[in-house]
Amino acid sequence: MSTYAVIMAGGAGTRFWPASRTNRPKQLLPLATAGEPLLAATVRRIAPLVPPERVYIATGTHLAAATAACVPDVPRAQILAEPVPRNTAPCIGWAADVIAARDPDARIVVLPSDHFIRDEDGFRRALARALDAARGDVIATVGIAPTRPETGYGYIEVGDAIADDTFAVKRFVEKPDAARAADFVAGGRHLWNAGMFFFRACAMGAAIAEHLPELGRGLAKIAADPGALGAVFPGLPNISIDHGVMERARHVAVVRGDFGWSDVGSWQSAWELADKDADGNALPANAVAVEARSNLVRNFSRSDKIIALVGVSDLVVVDTGDAVLVLPRDRAQDVRAVVEALKARGETKLL
Amino acid sequence: MSTYAVIMAGGAGTRFWPASRTNRPKQLLPLATAGEPLLAATVRRIAPLVPPERVYIATGTHLAAATAACVPDVPRAQILAEPVPRNTAPCIGWAADVIAARDPDARIVVLPSDHFIRDEDGFRRALARALDAARGDVIATVGIAPTRPETGYGYIEVGDAIADDTFAVKRFVEKPDAARAADFVAGGRHLWNAGMFFFRACAMGAAIAEHLPELGRGLAKIAADPGALGAVFPGLPNISIDHGVMERARHVAVVRGDFGWSDVGSWQSAWELADKDADGNALPANAVAVEARSNLVRNFSRSDKIIALVGVSDLVVVDTGDAVLVLPRDRAQDVRAVVEALKARGETKLL
Numbered sequence: 030m031s032t033y034a035v036i037m038a039g040g041a042g043t044r045f046w047p048a049s050r051t052n053r054p055k056q057l058l059p060l061a062t063a064g065e066p067l068l069a070a071t072v073r074r075i076a077p078l079v080p081p082e083r084v085y086i087a088t089g090t091h092l093a094a095a096t097a098a099c100v101p102d103v104p105r106a107q108i109l110a111e112p113v114p115r116n117t118a119p120c121i122g123w124a125a126d127v128i129a130a131r132d133p134d135a136r137i138v139v140l141p142s143d144h145f146i147r148d149e150d151g152f153r154r155a156l157a158r159a160l161d162a163a164r165g166d167v168i169a170t171v172g173i174a175p176t177r178p179e180t181g182y183g184y185i186e187v188g189d190a191i192a193d194d195t196f197a198v199k200r201f202v203e204k205p206d207a208a209r210a211a212d213f214v215a216g217g218r219h220l221w222n223a224g225m226f227f228f229r230a231c232a233m234g235a236a237i238a239e240h241l242p243e244l245g246r247g248l249a250k251i252a253a254d255p256g257a258l259g260a261v262f263p264g265l266p267n268i269s270i271d272h273g274v275m276e277r278a279r280h281v282a283v284v285r286g287d288f289g290w291s292d293v294g295s296w297q298s299a300w301e302l303a304d305k306d307a308d309g310n311a312l313p314a315n316a317v318a319v320e321a322r323s324n325l326v327r328n329f330s331r332s333d334k335i336i337a338l339v340g341v342s343d344l345v346v347v348d349t350g351d352a353v354l355v356l357p358r359d360r361a362q363d364v365r366a367v368v369e370a371l372k373a374r375g376e377t378k379l380l
Numbered sequence: 381m382s383t384y385a386v387i388m389a390g391g392a393g394t395r396f397w398p399a400s401r402t403n404r405p406k407q408l409l410p411l412a413t414a415g416e417p418l419l420a421a422t423v424r425r426i427a428p429l430v431p432p433e434r435v436y437i438a439t440g441t442h443l444a445a446a447t448a449a450c451v452p453d454v455p456r457a458q459i460l461a462e463p464v465p466r467n468t469a470p471c472i473g474w475a476a477d478v479i480a481a482r483d484p485d486a487r488i489v490v491l492p493s494d495h496f497i498r499d500e501d502g503f504r505r506a507l508a509r510a511l512d513a514a515r516g517d518v519i520a521t522v523g524i525a526p527t528r529p530e531t532g533y534g535y536i537e538v539g540d541a542i543a544d545d546t547f548a549v550k551r552f553v554e555k556p557d558a559a560r561a562a563d564f565v566a567g568g569r570h571l572w573n574a575g576m577f578f579f580r581a582c583a584m585g586a587a588i589a590e591h592l593p594e595l596g597r598g599l600a601k602i603a604a605d606p607g608a609l610g611a612v613f614p615g616l617p618n619i620s621i622d623h624g625v626m627e628r629a630r631h632v633a634v635v636r637g638d639f640g641w642s643d644v645g646s647w648q649s650a651w652e653l654a655d656k657d658a659d660g661n662a663l664p665a666n667a668v669a670v671e672a673r674s675n676l677v678r679n680f681s682r683s684d685k686i687i688a689l690v691g692v693s694d695l696v697v698v699d700t701g702d703a704v705l706v707l708p709r710d711r712a713q714d715v716r717a718v719v720e721a722l723k724a725r726g727e728t729k730l731l
Contacts, residue, residue: 334703334704335727338706351686354690355695356691363690363691370668371668
């Protein structure tokens with residue numbers, strides 16, 4: 030029984046403007062490790078468990094070429110281009126069918142393409158456990174041991190222990206308010222839902238047929254006639270795998286993961302993950318910093334460009350050749366306001 | 381009797397890095413008025429008194445071509461290229477001789493190339509008064525009515541009144557400490573020395589012969605054989621017109637000027653002089669500013685580059701394509717530290 034991976038790389042996102050653009054989204058950018066796009070890191074990180082020959086990457090049509098260029102070891106035919114974005118259930122169901130057609134016994138790992146993992150060995154150990162749990166009709170996931178009362182993520186409440194660090198899922202919980210999030214962290218029975226799923230191809234097919242029969246029928250048409258993708262896919266129901274399958278499936282297991290995970294959600298988290306000098310600055314090698322502290326400087330422009338900071342602290346400075354952004358790290362989320370301003374002005378070239 | 385101008389445009393200066401470079405110094409940059417280099421503004425501003433046909437510009441050999449390109453109305457032969465920098469006395473003496481050879485009766489205005497004047501009519505009225513005072517052997521200057529106890533400038537103590545706003549000079553005073561500068565402002569008898577001089581060509585020749593005889597002999601050699609410039613000029617004494625002539629000359633007059641003068645000494649003063657929006661930001665037209673206040677943004681890179689600021693105040697952000705500078709306005713002088721760091725690193729290309 031071989032293991033395959035489906036890496037979800039359809040994200041757009043404006044949180045890394047000016048580096049991220051419609052045609053160069055977050056996962057194609059080296060936001061955590063210098064020189065390595067997040068997607069490339071994802072493929073490299075799982076290679077000991079799933080070699081590139083068994084990796085599939087789901088993305089949008091407009092990103093297929095750039096995605097393939099980012100991970101040249103993944104066979105081009107395994108870049109799955111969705112004709113339109115239709116949320117995670119149709120995407121995962123389709124990818125599972127494509128893999129099942131190649132290997133009916135396939136076990137599948139579904140992973141986001143744009144996260145960072147500090148302890149890669151620990152990560153692979155958790156994946157191996159989750160794959161081990163994904164027997165029969167069990168769909169497994171890896172939940173991240175929370176390190177703060179985060180209100181931006183969904184949580185997974187753990188039930189009875191099944192094996193080492195492996196538990197039955199009691200329930201999936203929507204993004205909580207601050208008080209509940211604090212309770213979750215204190216209680217020790219809730220994990221972050223990080224969008225990682227593990228299942229046998231046939232188990233996912235059965236779960237979709239049972240819980241999302243309309244989706245199941247559409248996917249069956251595509252499986253019978255792959256040429257029908259463009260006609261059928263846009264009509265598939267727009268629903269997430271969490272709501273459509275995970276919350277309804279009878280047998281769901283969760284492996285507790287604690288391996289230095291980050292969803293790299295903003296320039297602030299890019300700074301947190303970056304290597305920093307003694308003054309807390311994360312800088313390109315040729316930058317100049319004079320009495321400057323705890324800044325993030327990223328240069329996506331010509332490599333010999335000098336970015337010089339004097340006497341500033343806690344700033345994000347990003348240069349892309351056609352744009353420069355300057356904002357405080359603690360306002361990293363407000364980069365959206367710039368994107369909105371450019372949109373209102375019709376500056377689509379920069380979006 | 382015709383009036384000629386000598387504009388001193390040999391300055392180097394690092395205070396406007398990254399915009400200013402060895403081969404693109406301050407006076408060639410549009411630092412006060414959008415689109416108009418300081419030197420071009422200087423030539424335009426005096427044109428009602430001295431047309432470009434009678435303007436001479438003293439600069440360094442390496443800057444001659446760029447200087448000529450900046451002021452195309454000034455005849456190319458009137459760009460006087462000093463073989464080496466030798467301070468202001470040799471430069472002014474040489475230029476005066478060149479003009480005297482063309483017009484022995486010439487009256488000469490010497491002006492810096494890199495200052496800003498808000499009230500141009502008032503400036504020209506002061507110049508007309510100073511020219512009027514520069515009769516016989518009188519050397520005149522315009523002193524700026526001080527608006528703050530500045531310790532970075534020399535002062536001129538006024539003596540008896542000669543005519544409207546025109547006084548005998550009692551003495552030239554070196555840069556004072558803060559207490560003396562405050563006394564000067566309070567006393568109302570001191571003006572800033574702004575490096576403007578007015579004299580008849582023959583009067584300057586006589587003053588140099590009397591007070592700087594070595595310089596006078598060297599200049600006489602060049603006047604007799606202009607081809608000897610490269611051989612003789614480097615051997616001329618390195619002395620300023622202030623120390624060498626003005627402080628020693630018998631008849632020196634000063635016209636009190638109050639016309640919104642600035643020496644555009646730093647990015648801070650560029651911000652002070654710039655047109656600003658309601659939030660105090662001086663921005664390129666296509667910049668994006670969200671909850672940003674009192675910033676100076678200058679783009680010397682491609683004109684369609686977007687510089688976006690969110691939630692920052694009182695910063696200077698300058699982009700030149702090959703470099704970006706970010707520093708607080710009130711640390712504008714510290715741009716020198718960046719230049720020093722680049723020099724230490726051997727990044728001469730950017731200096």
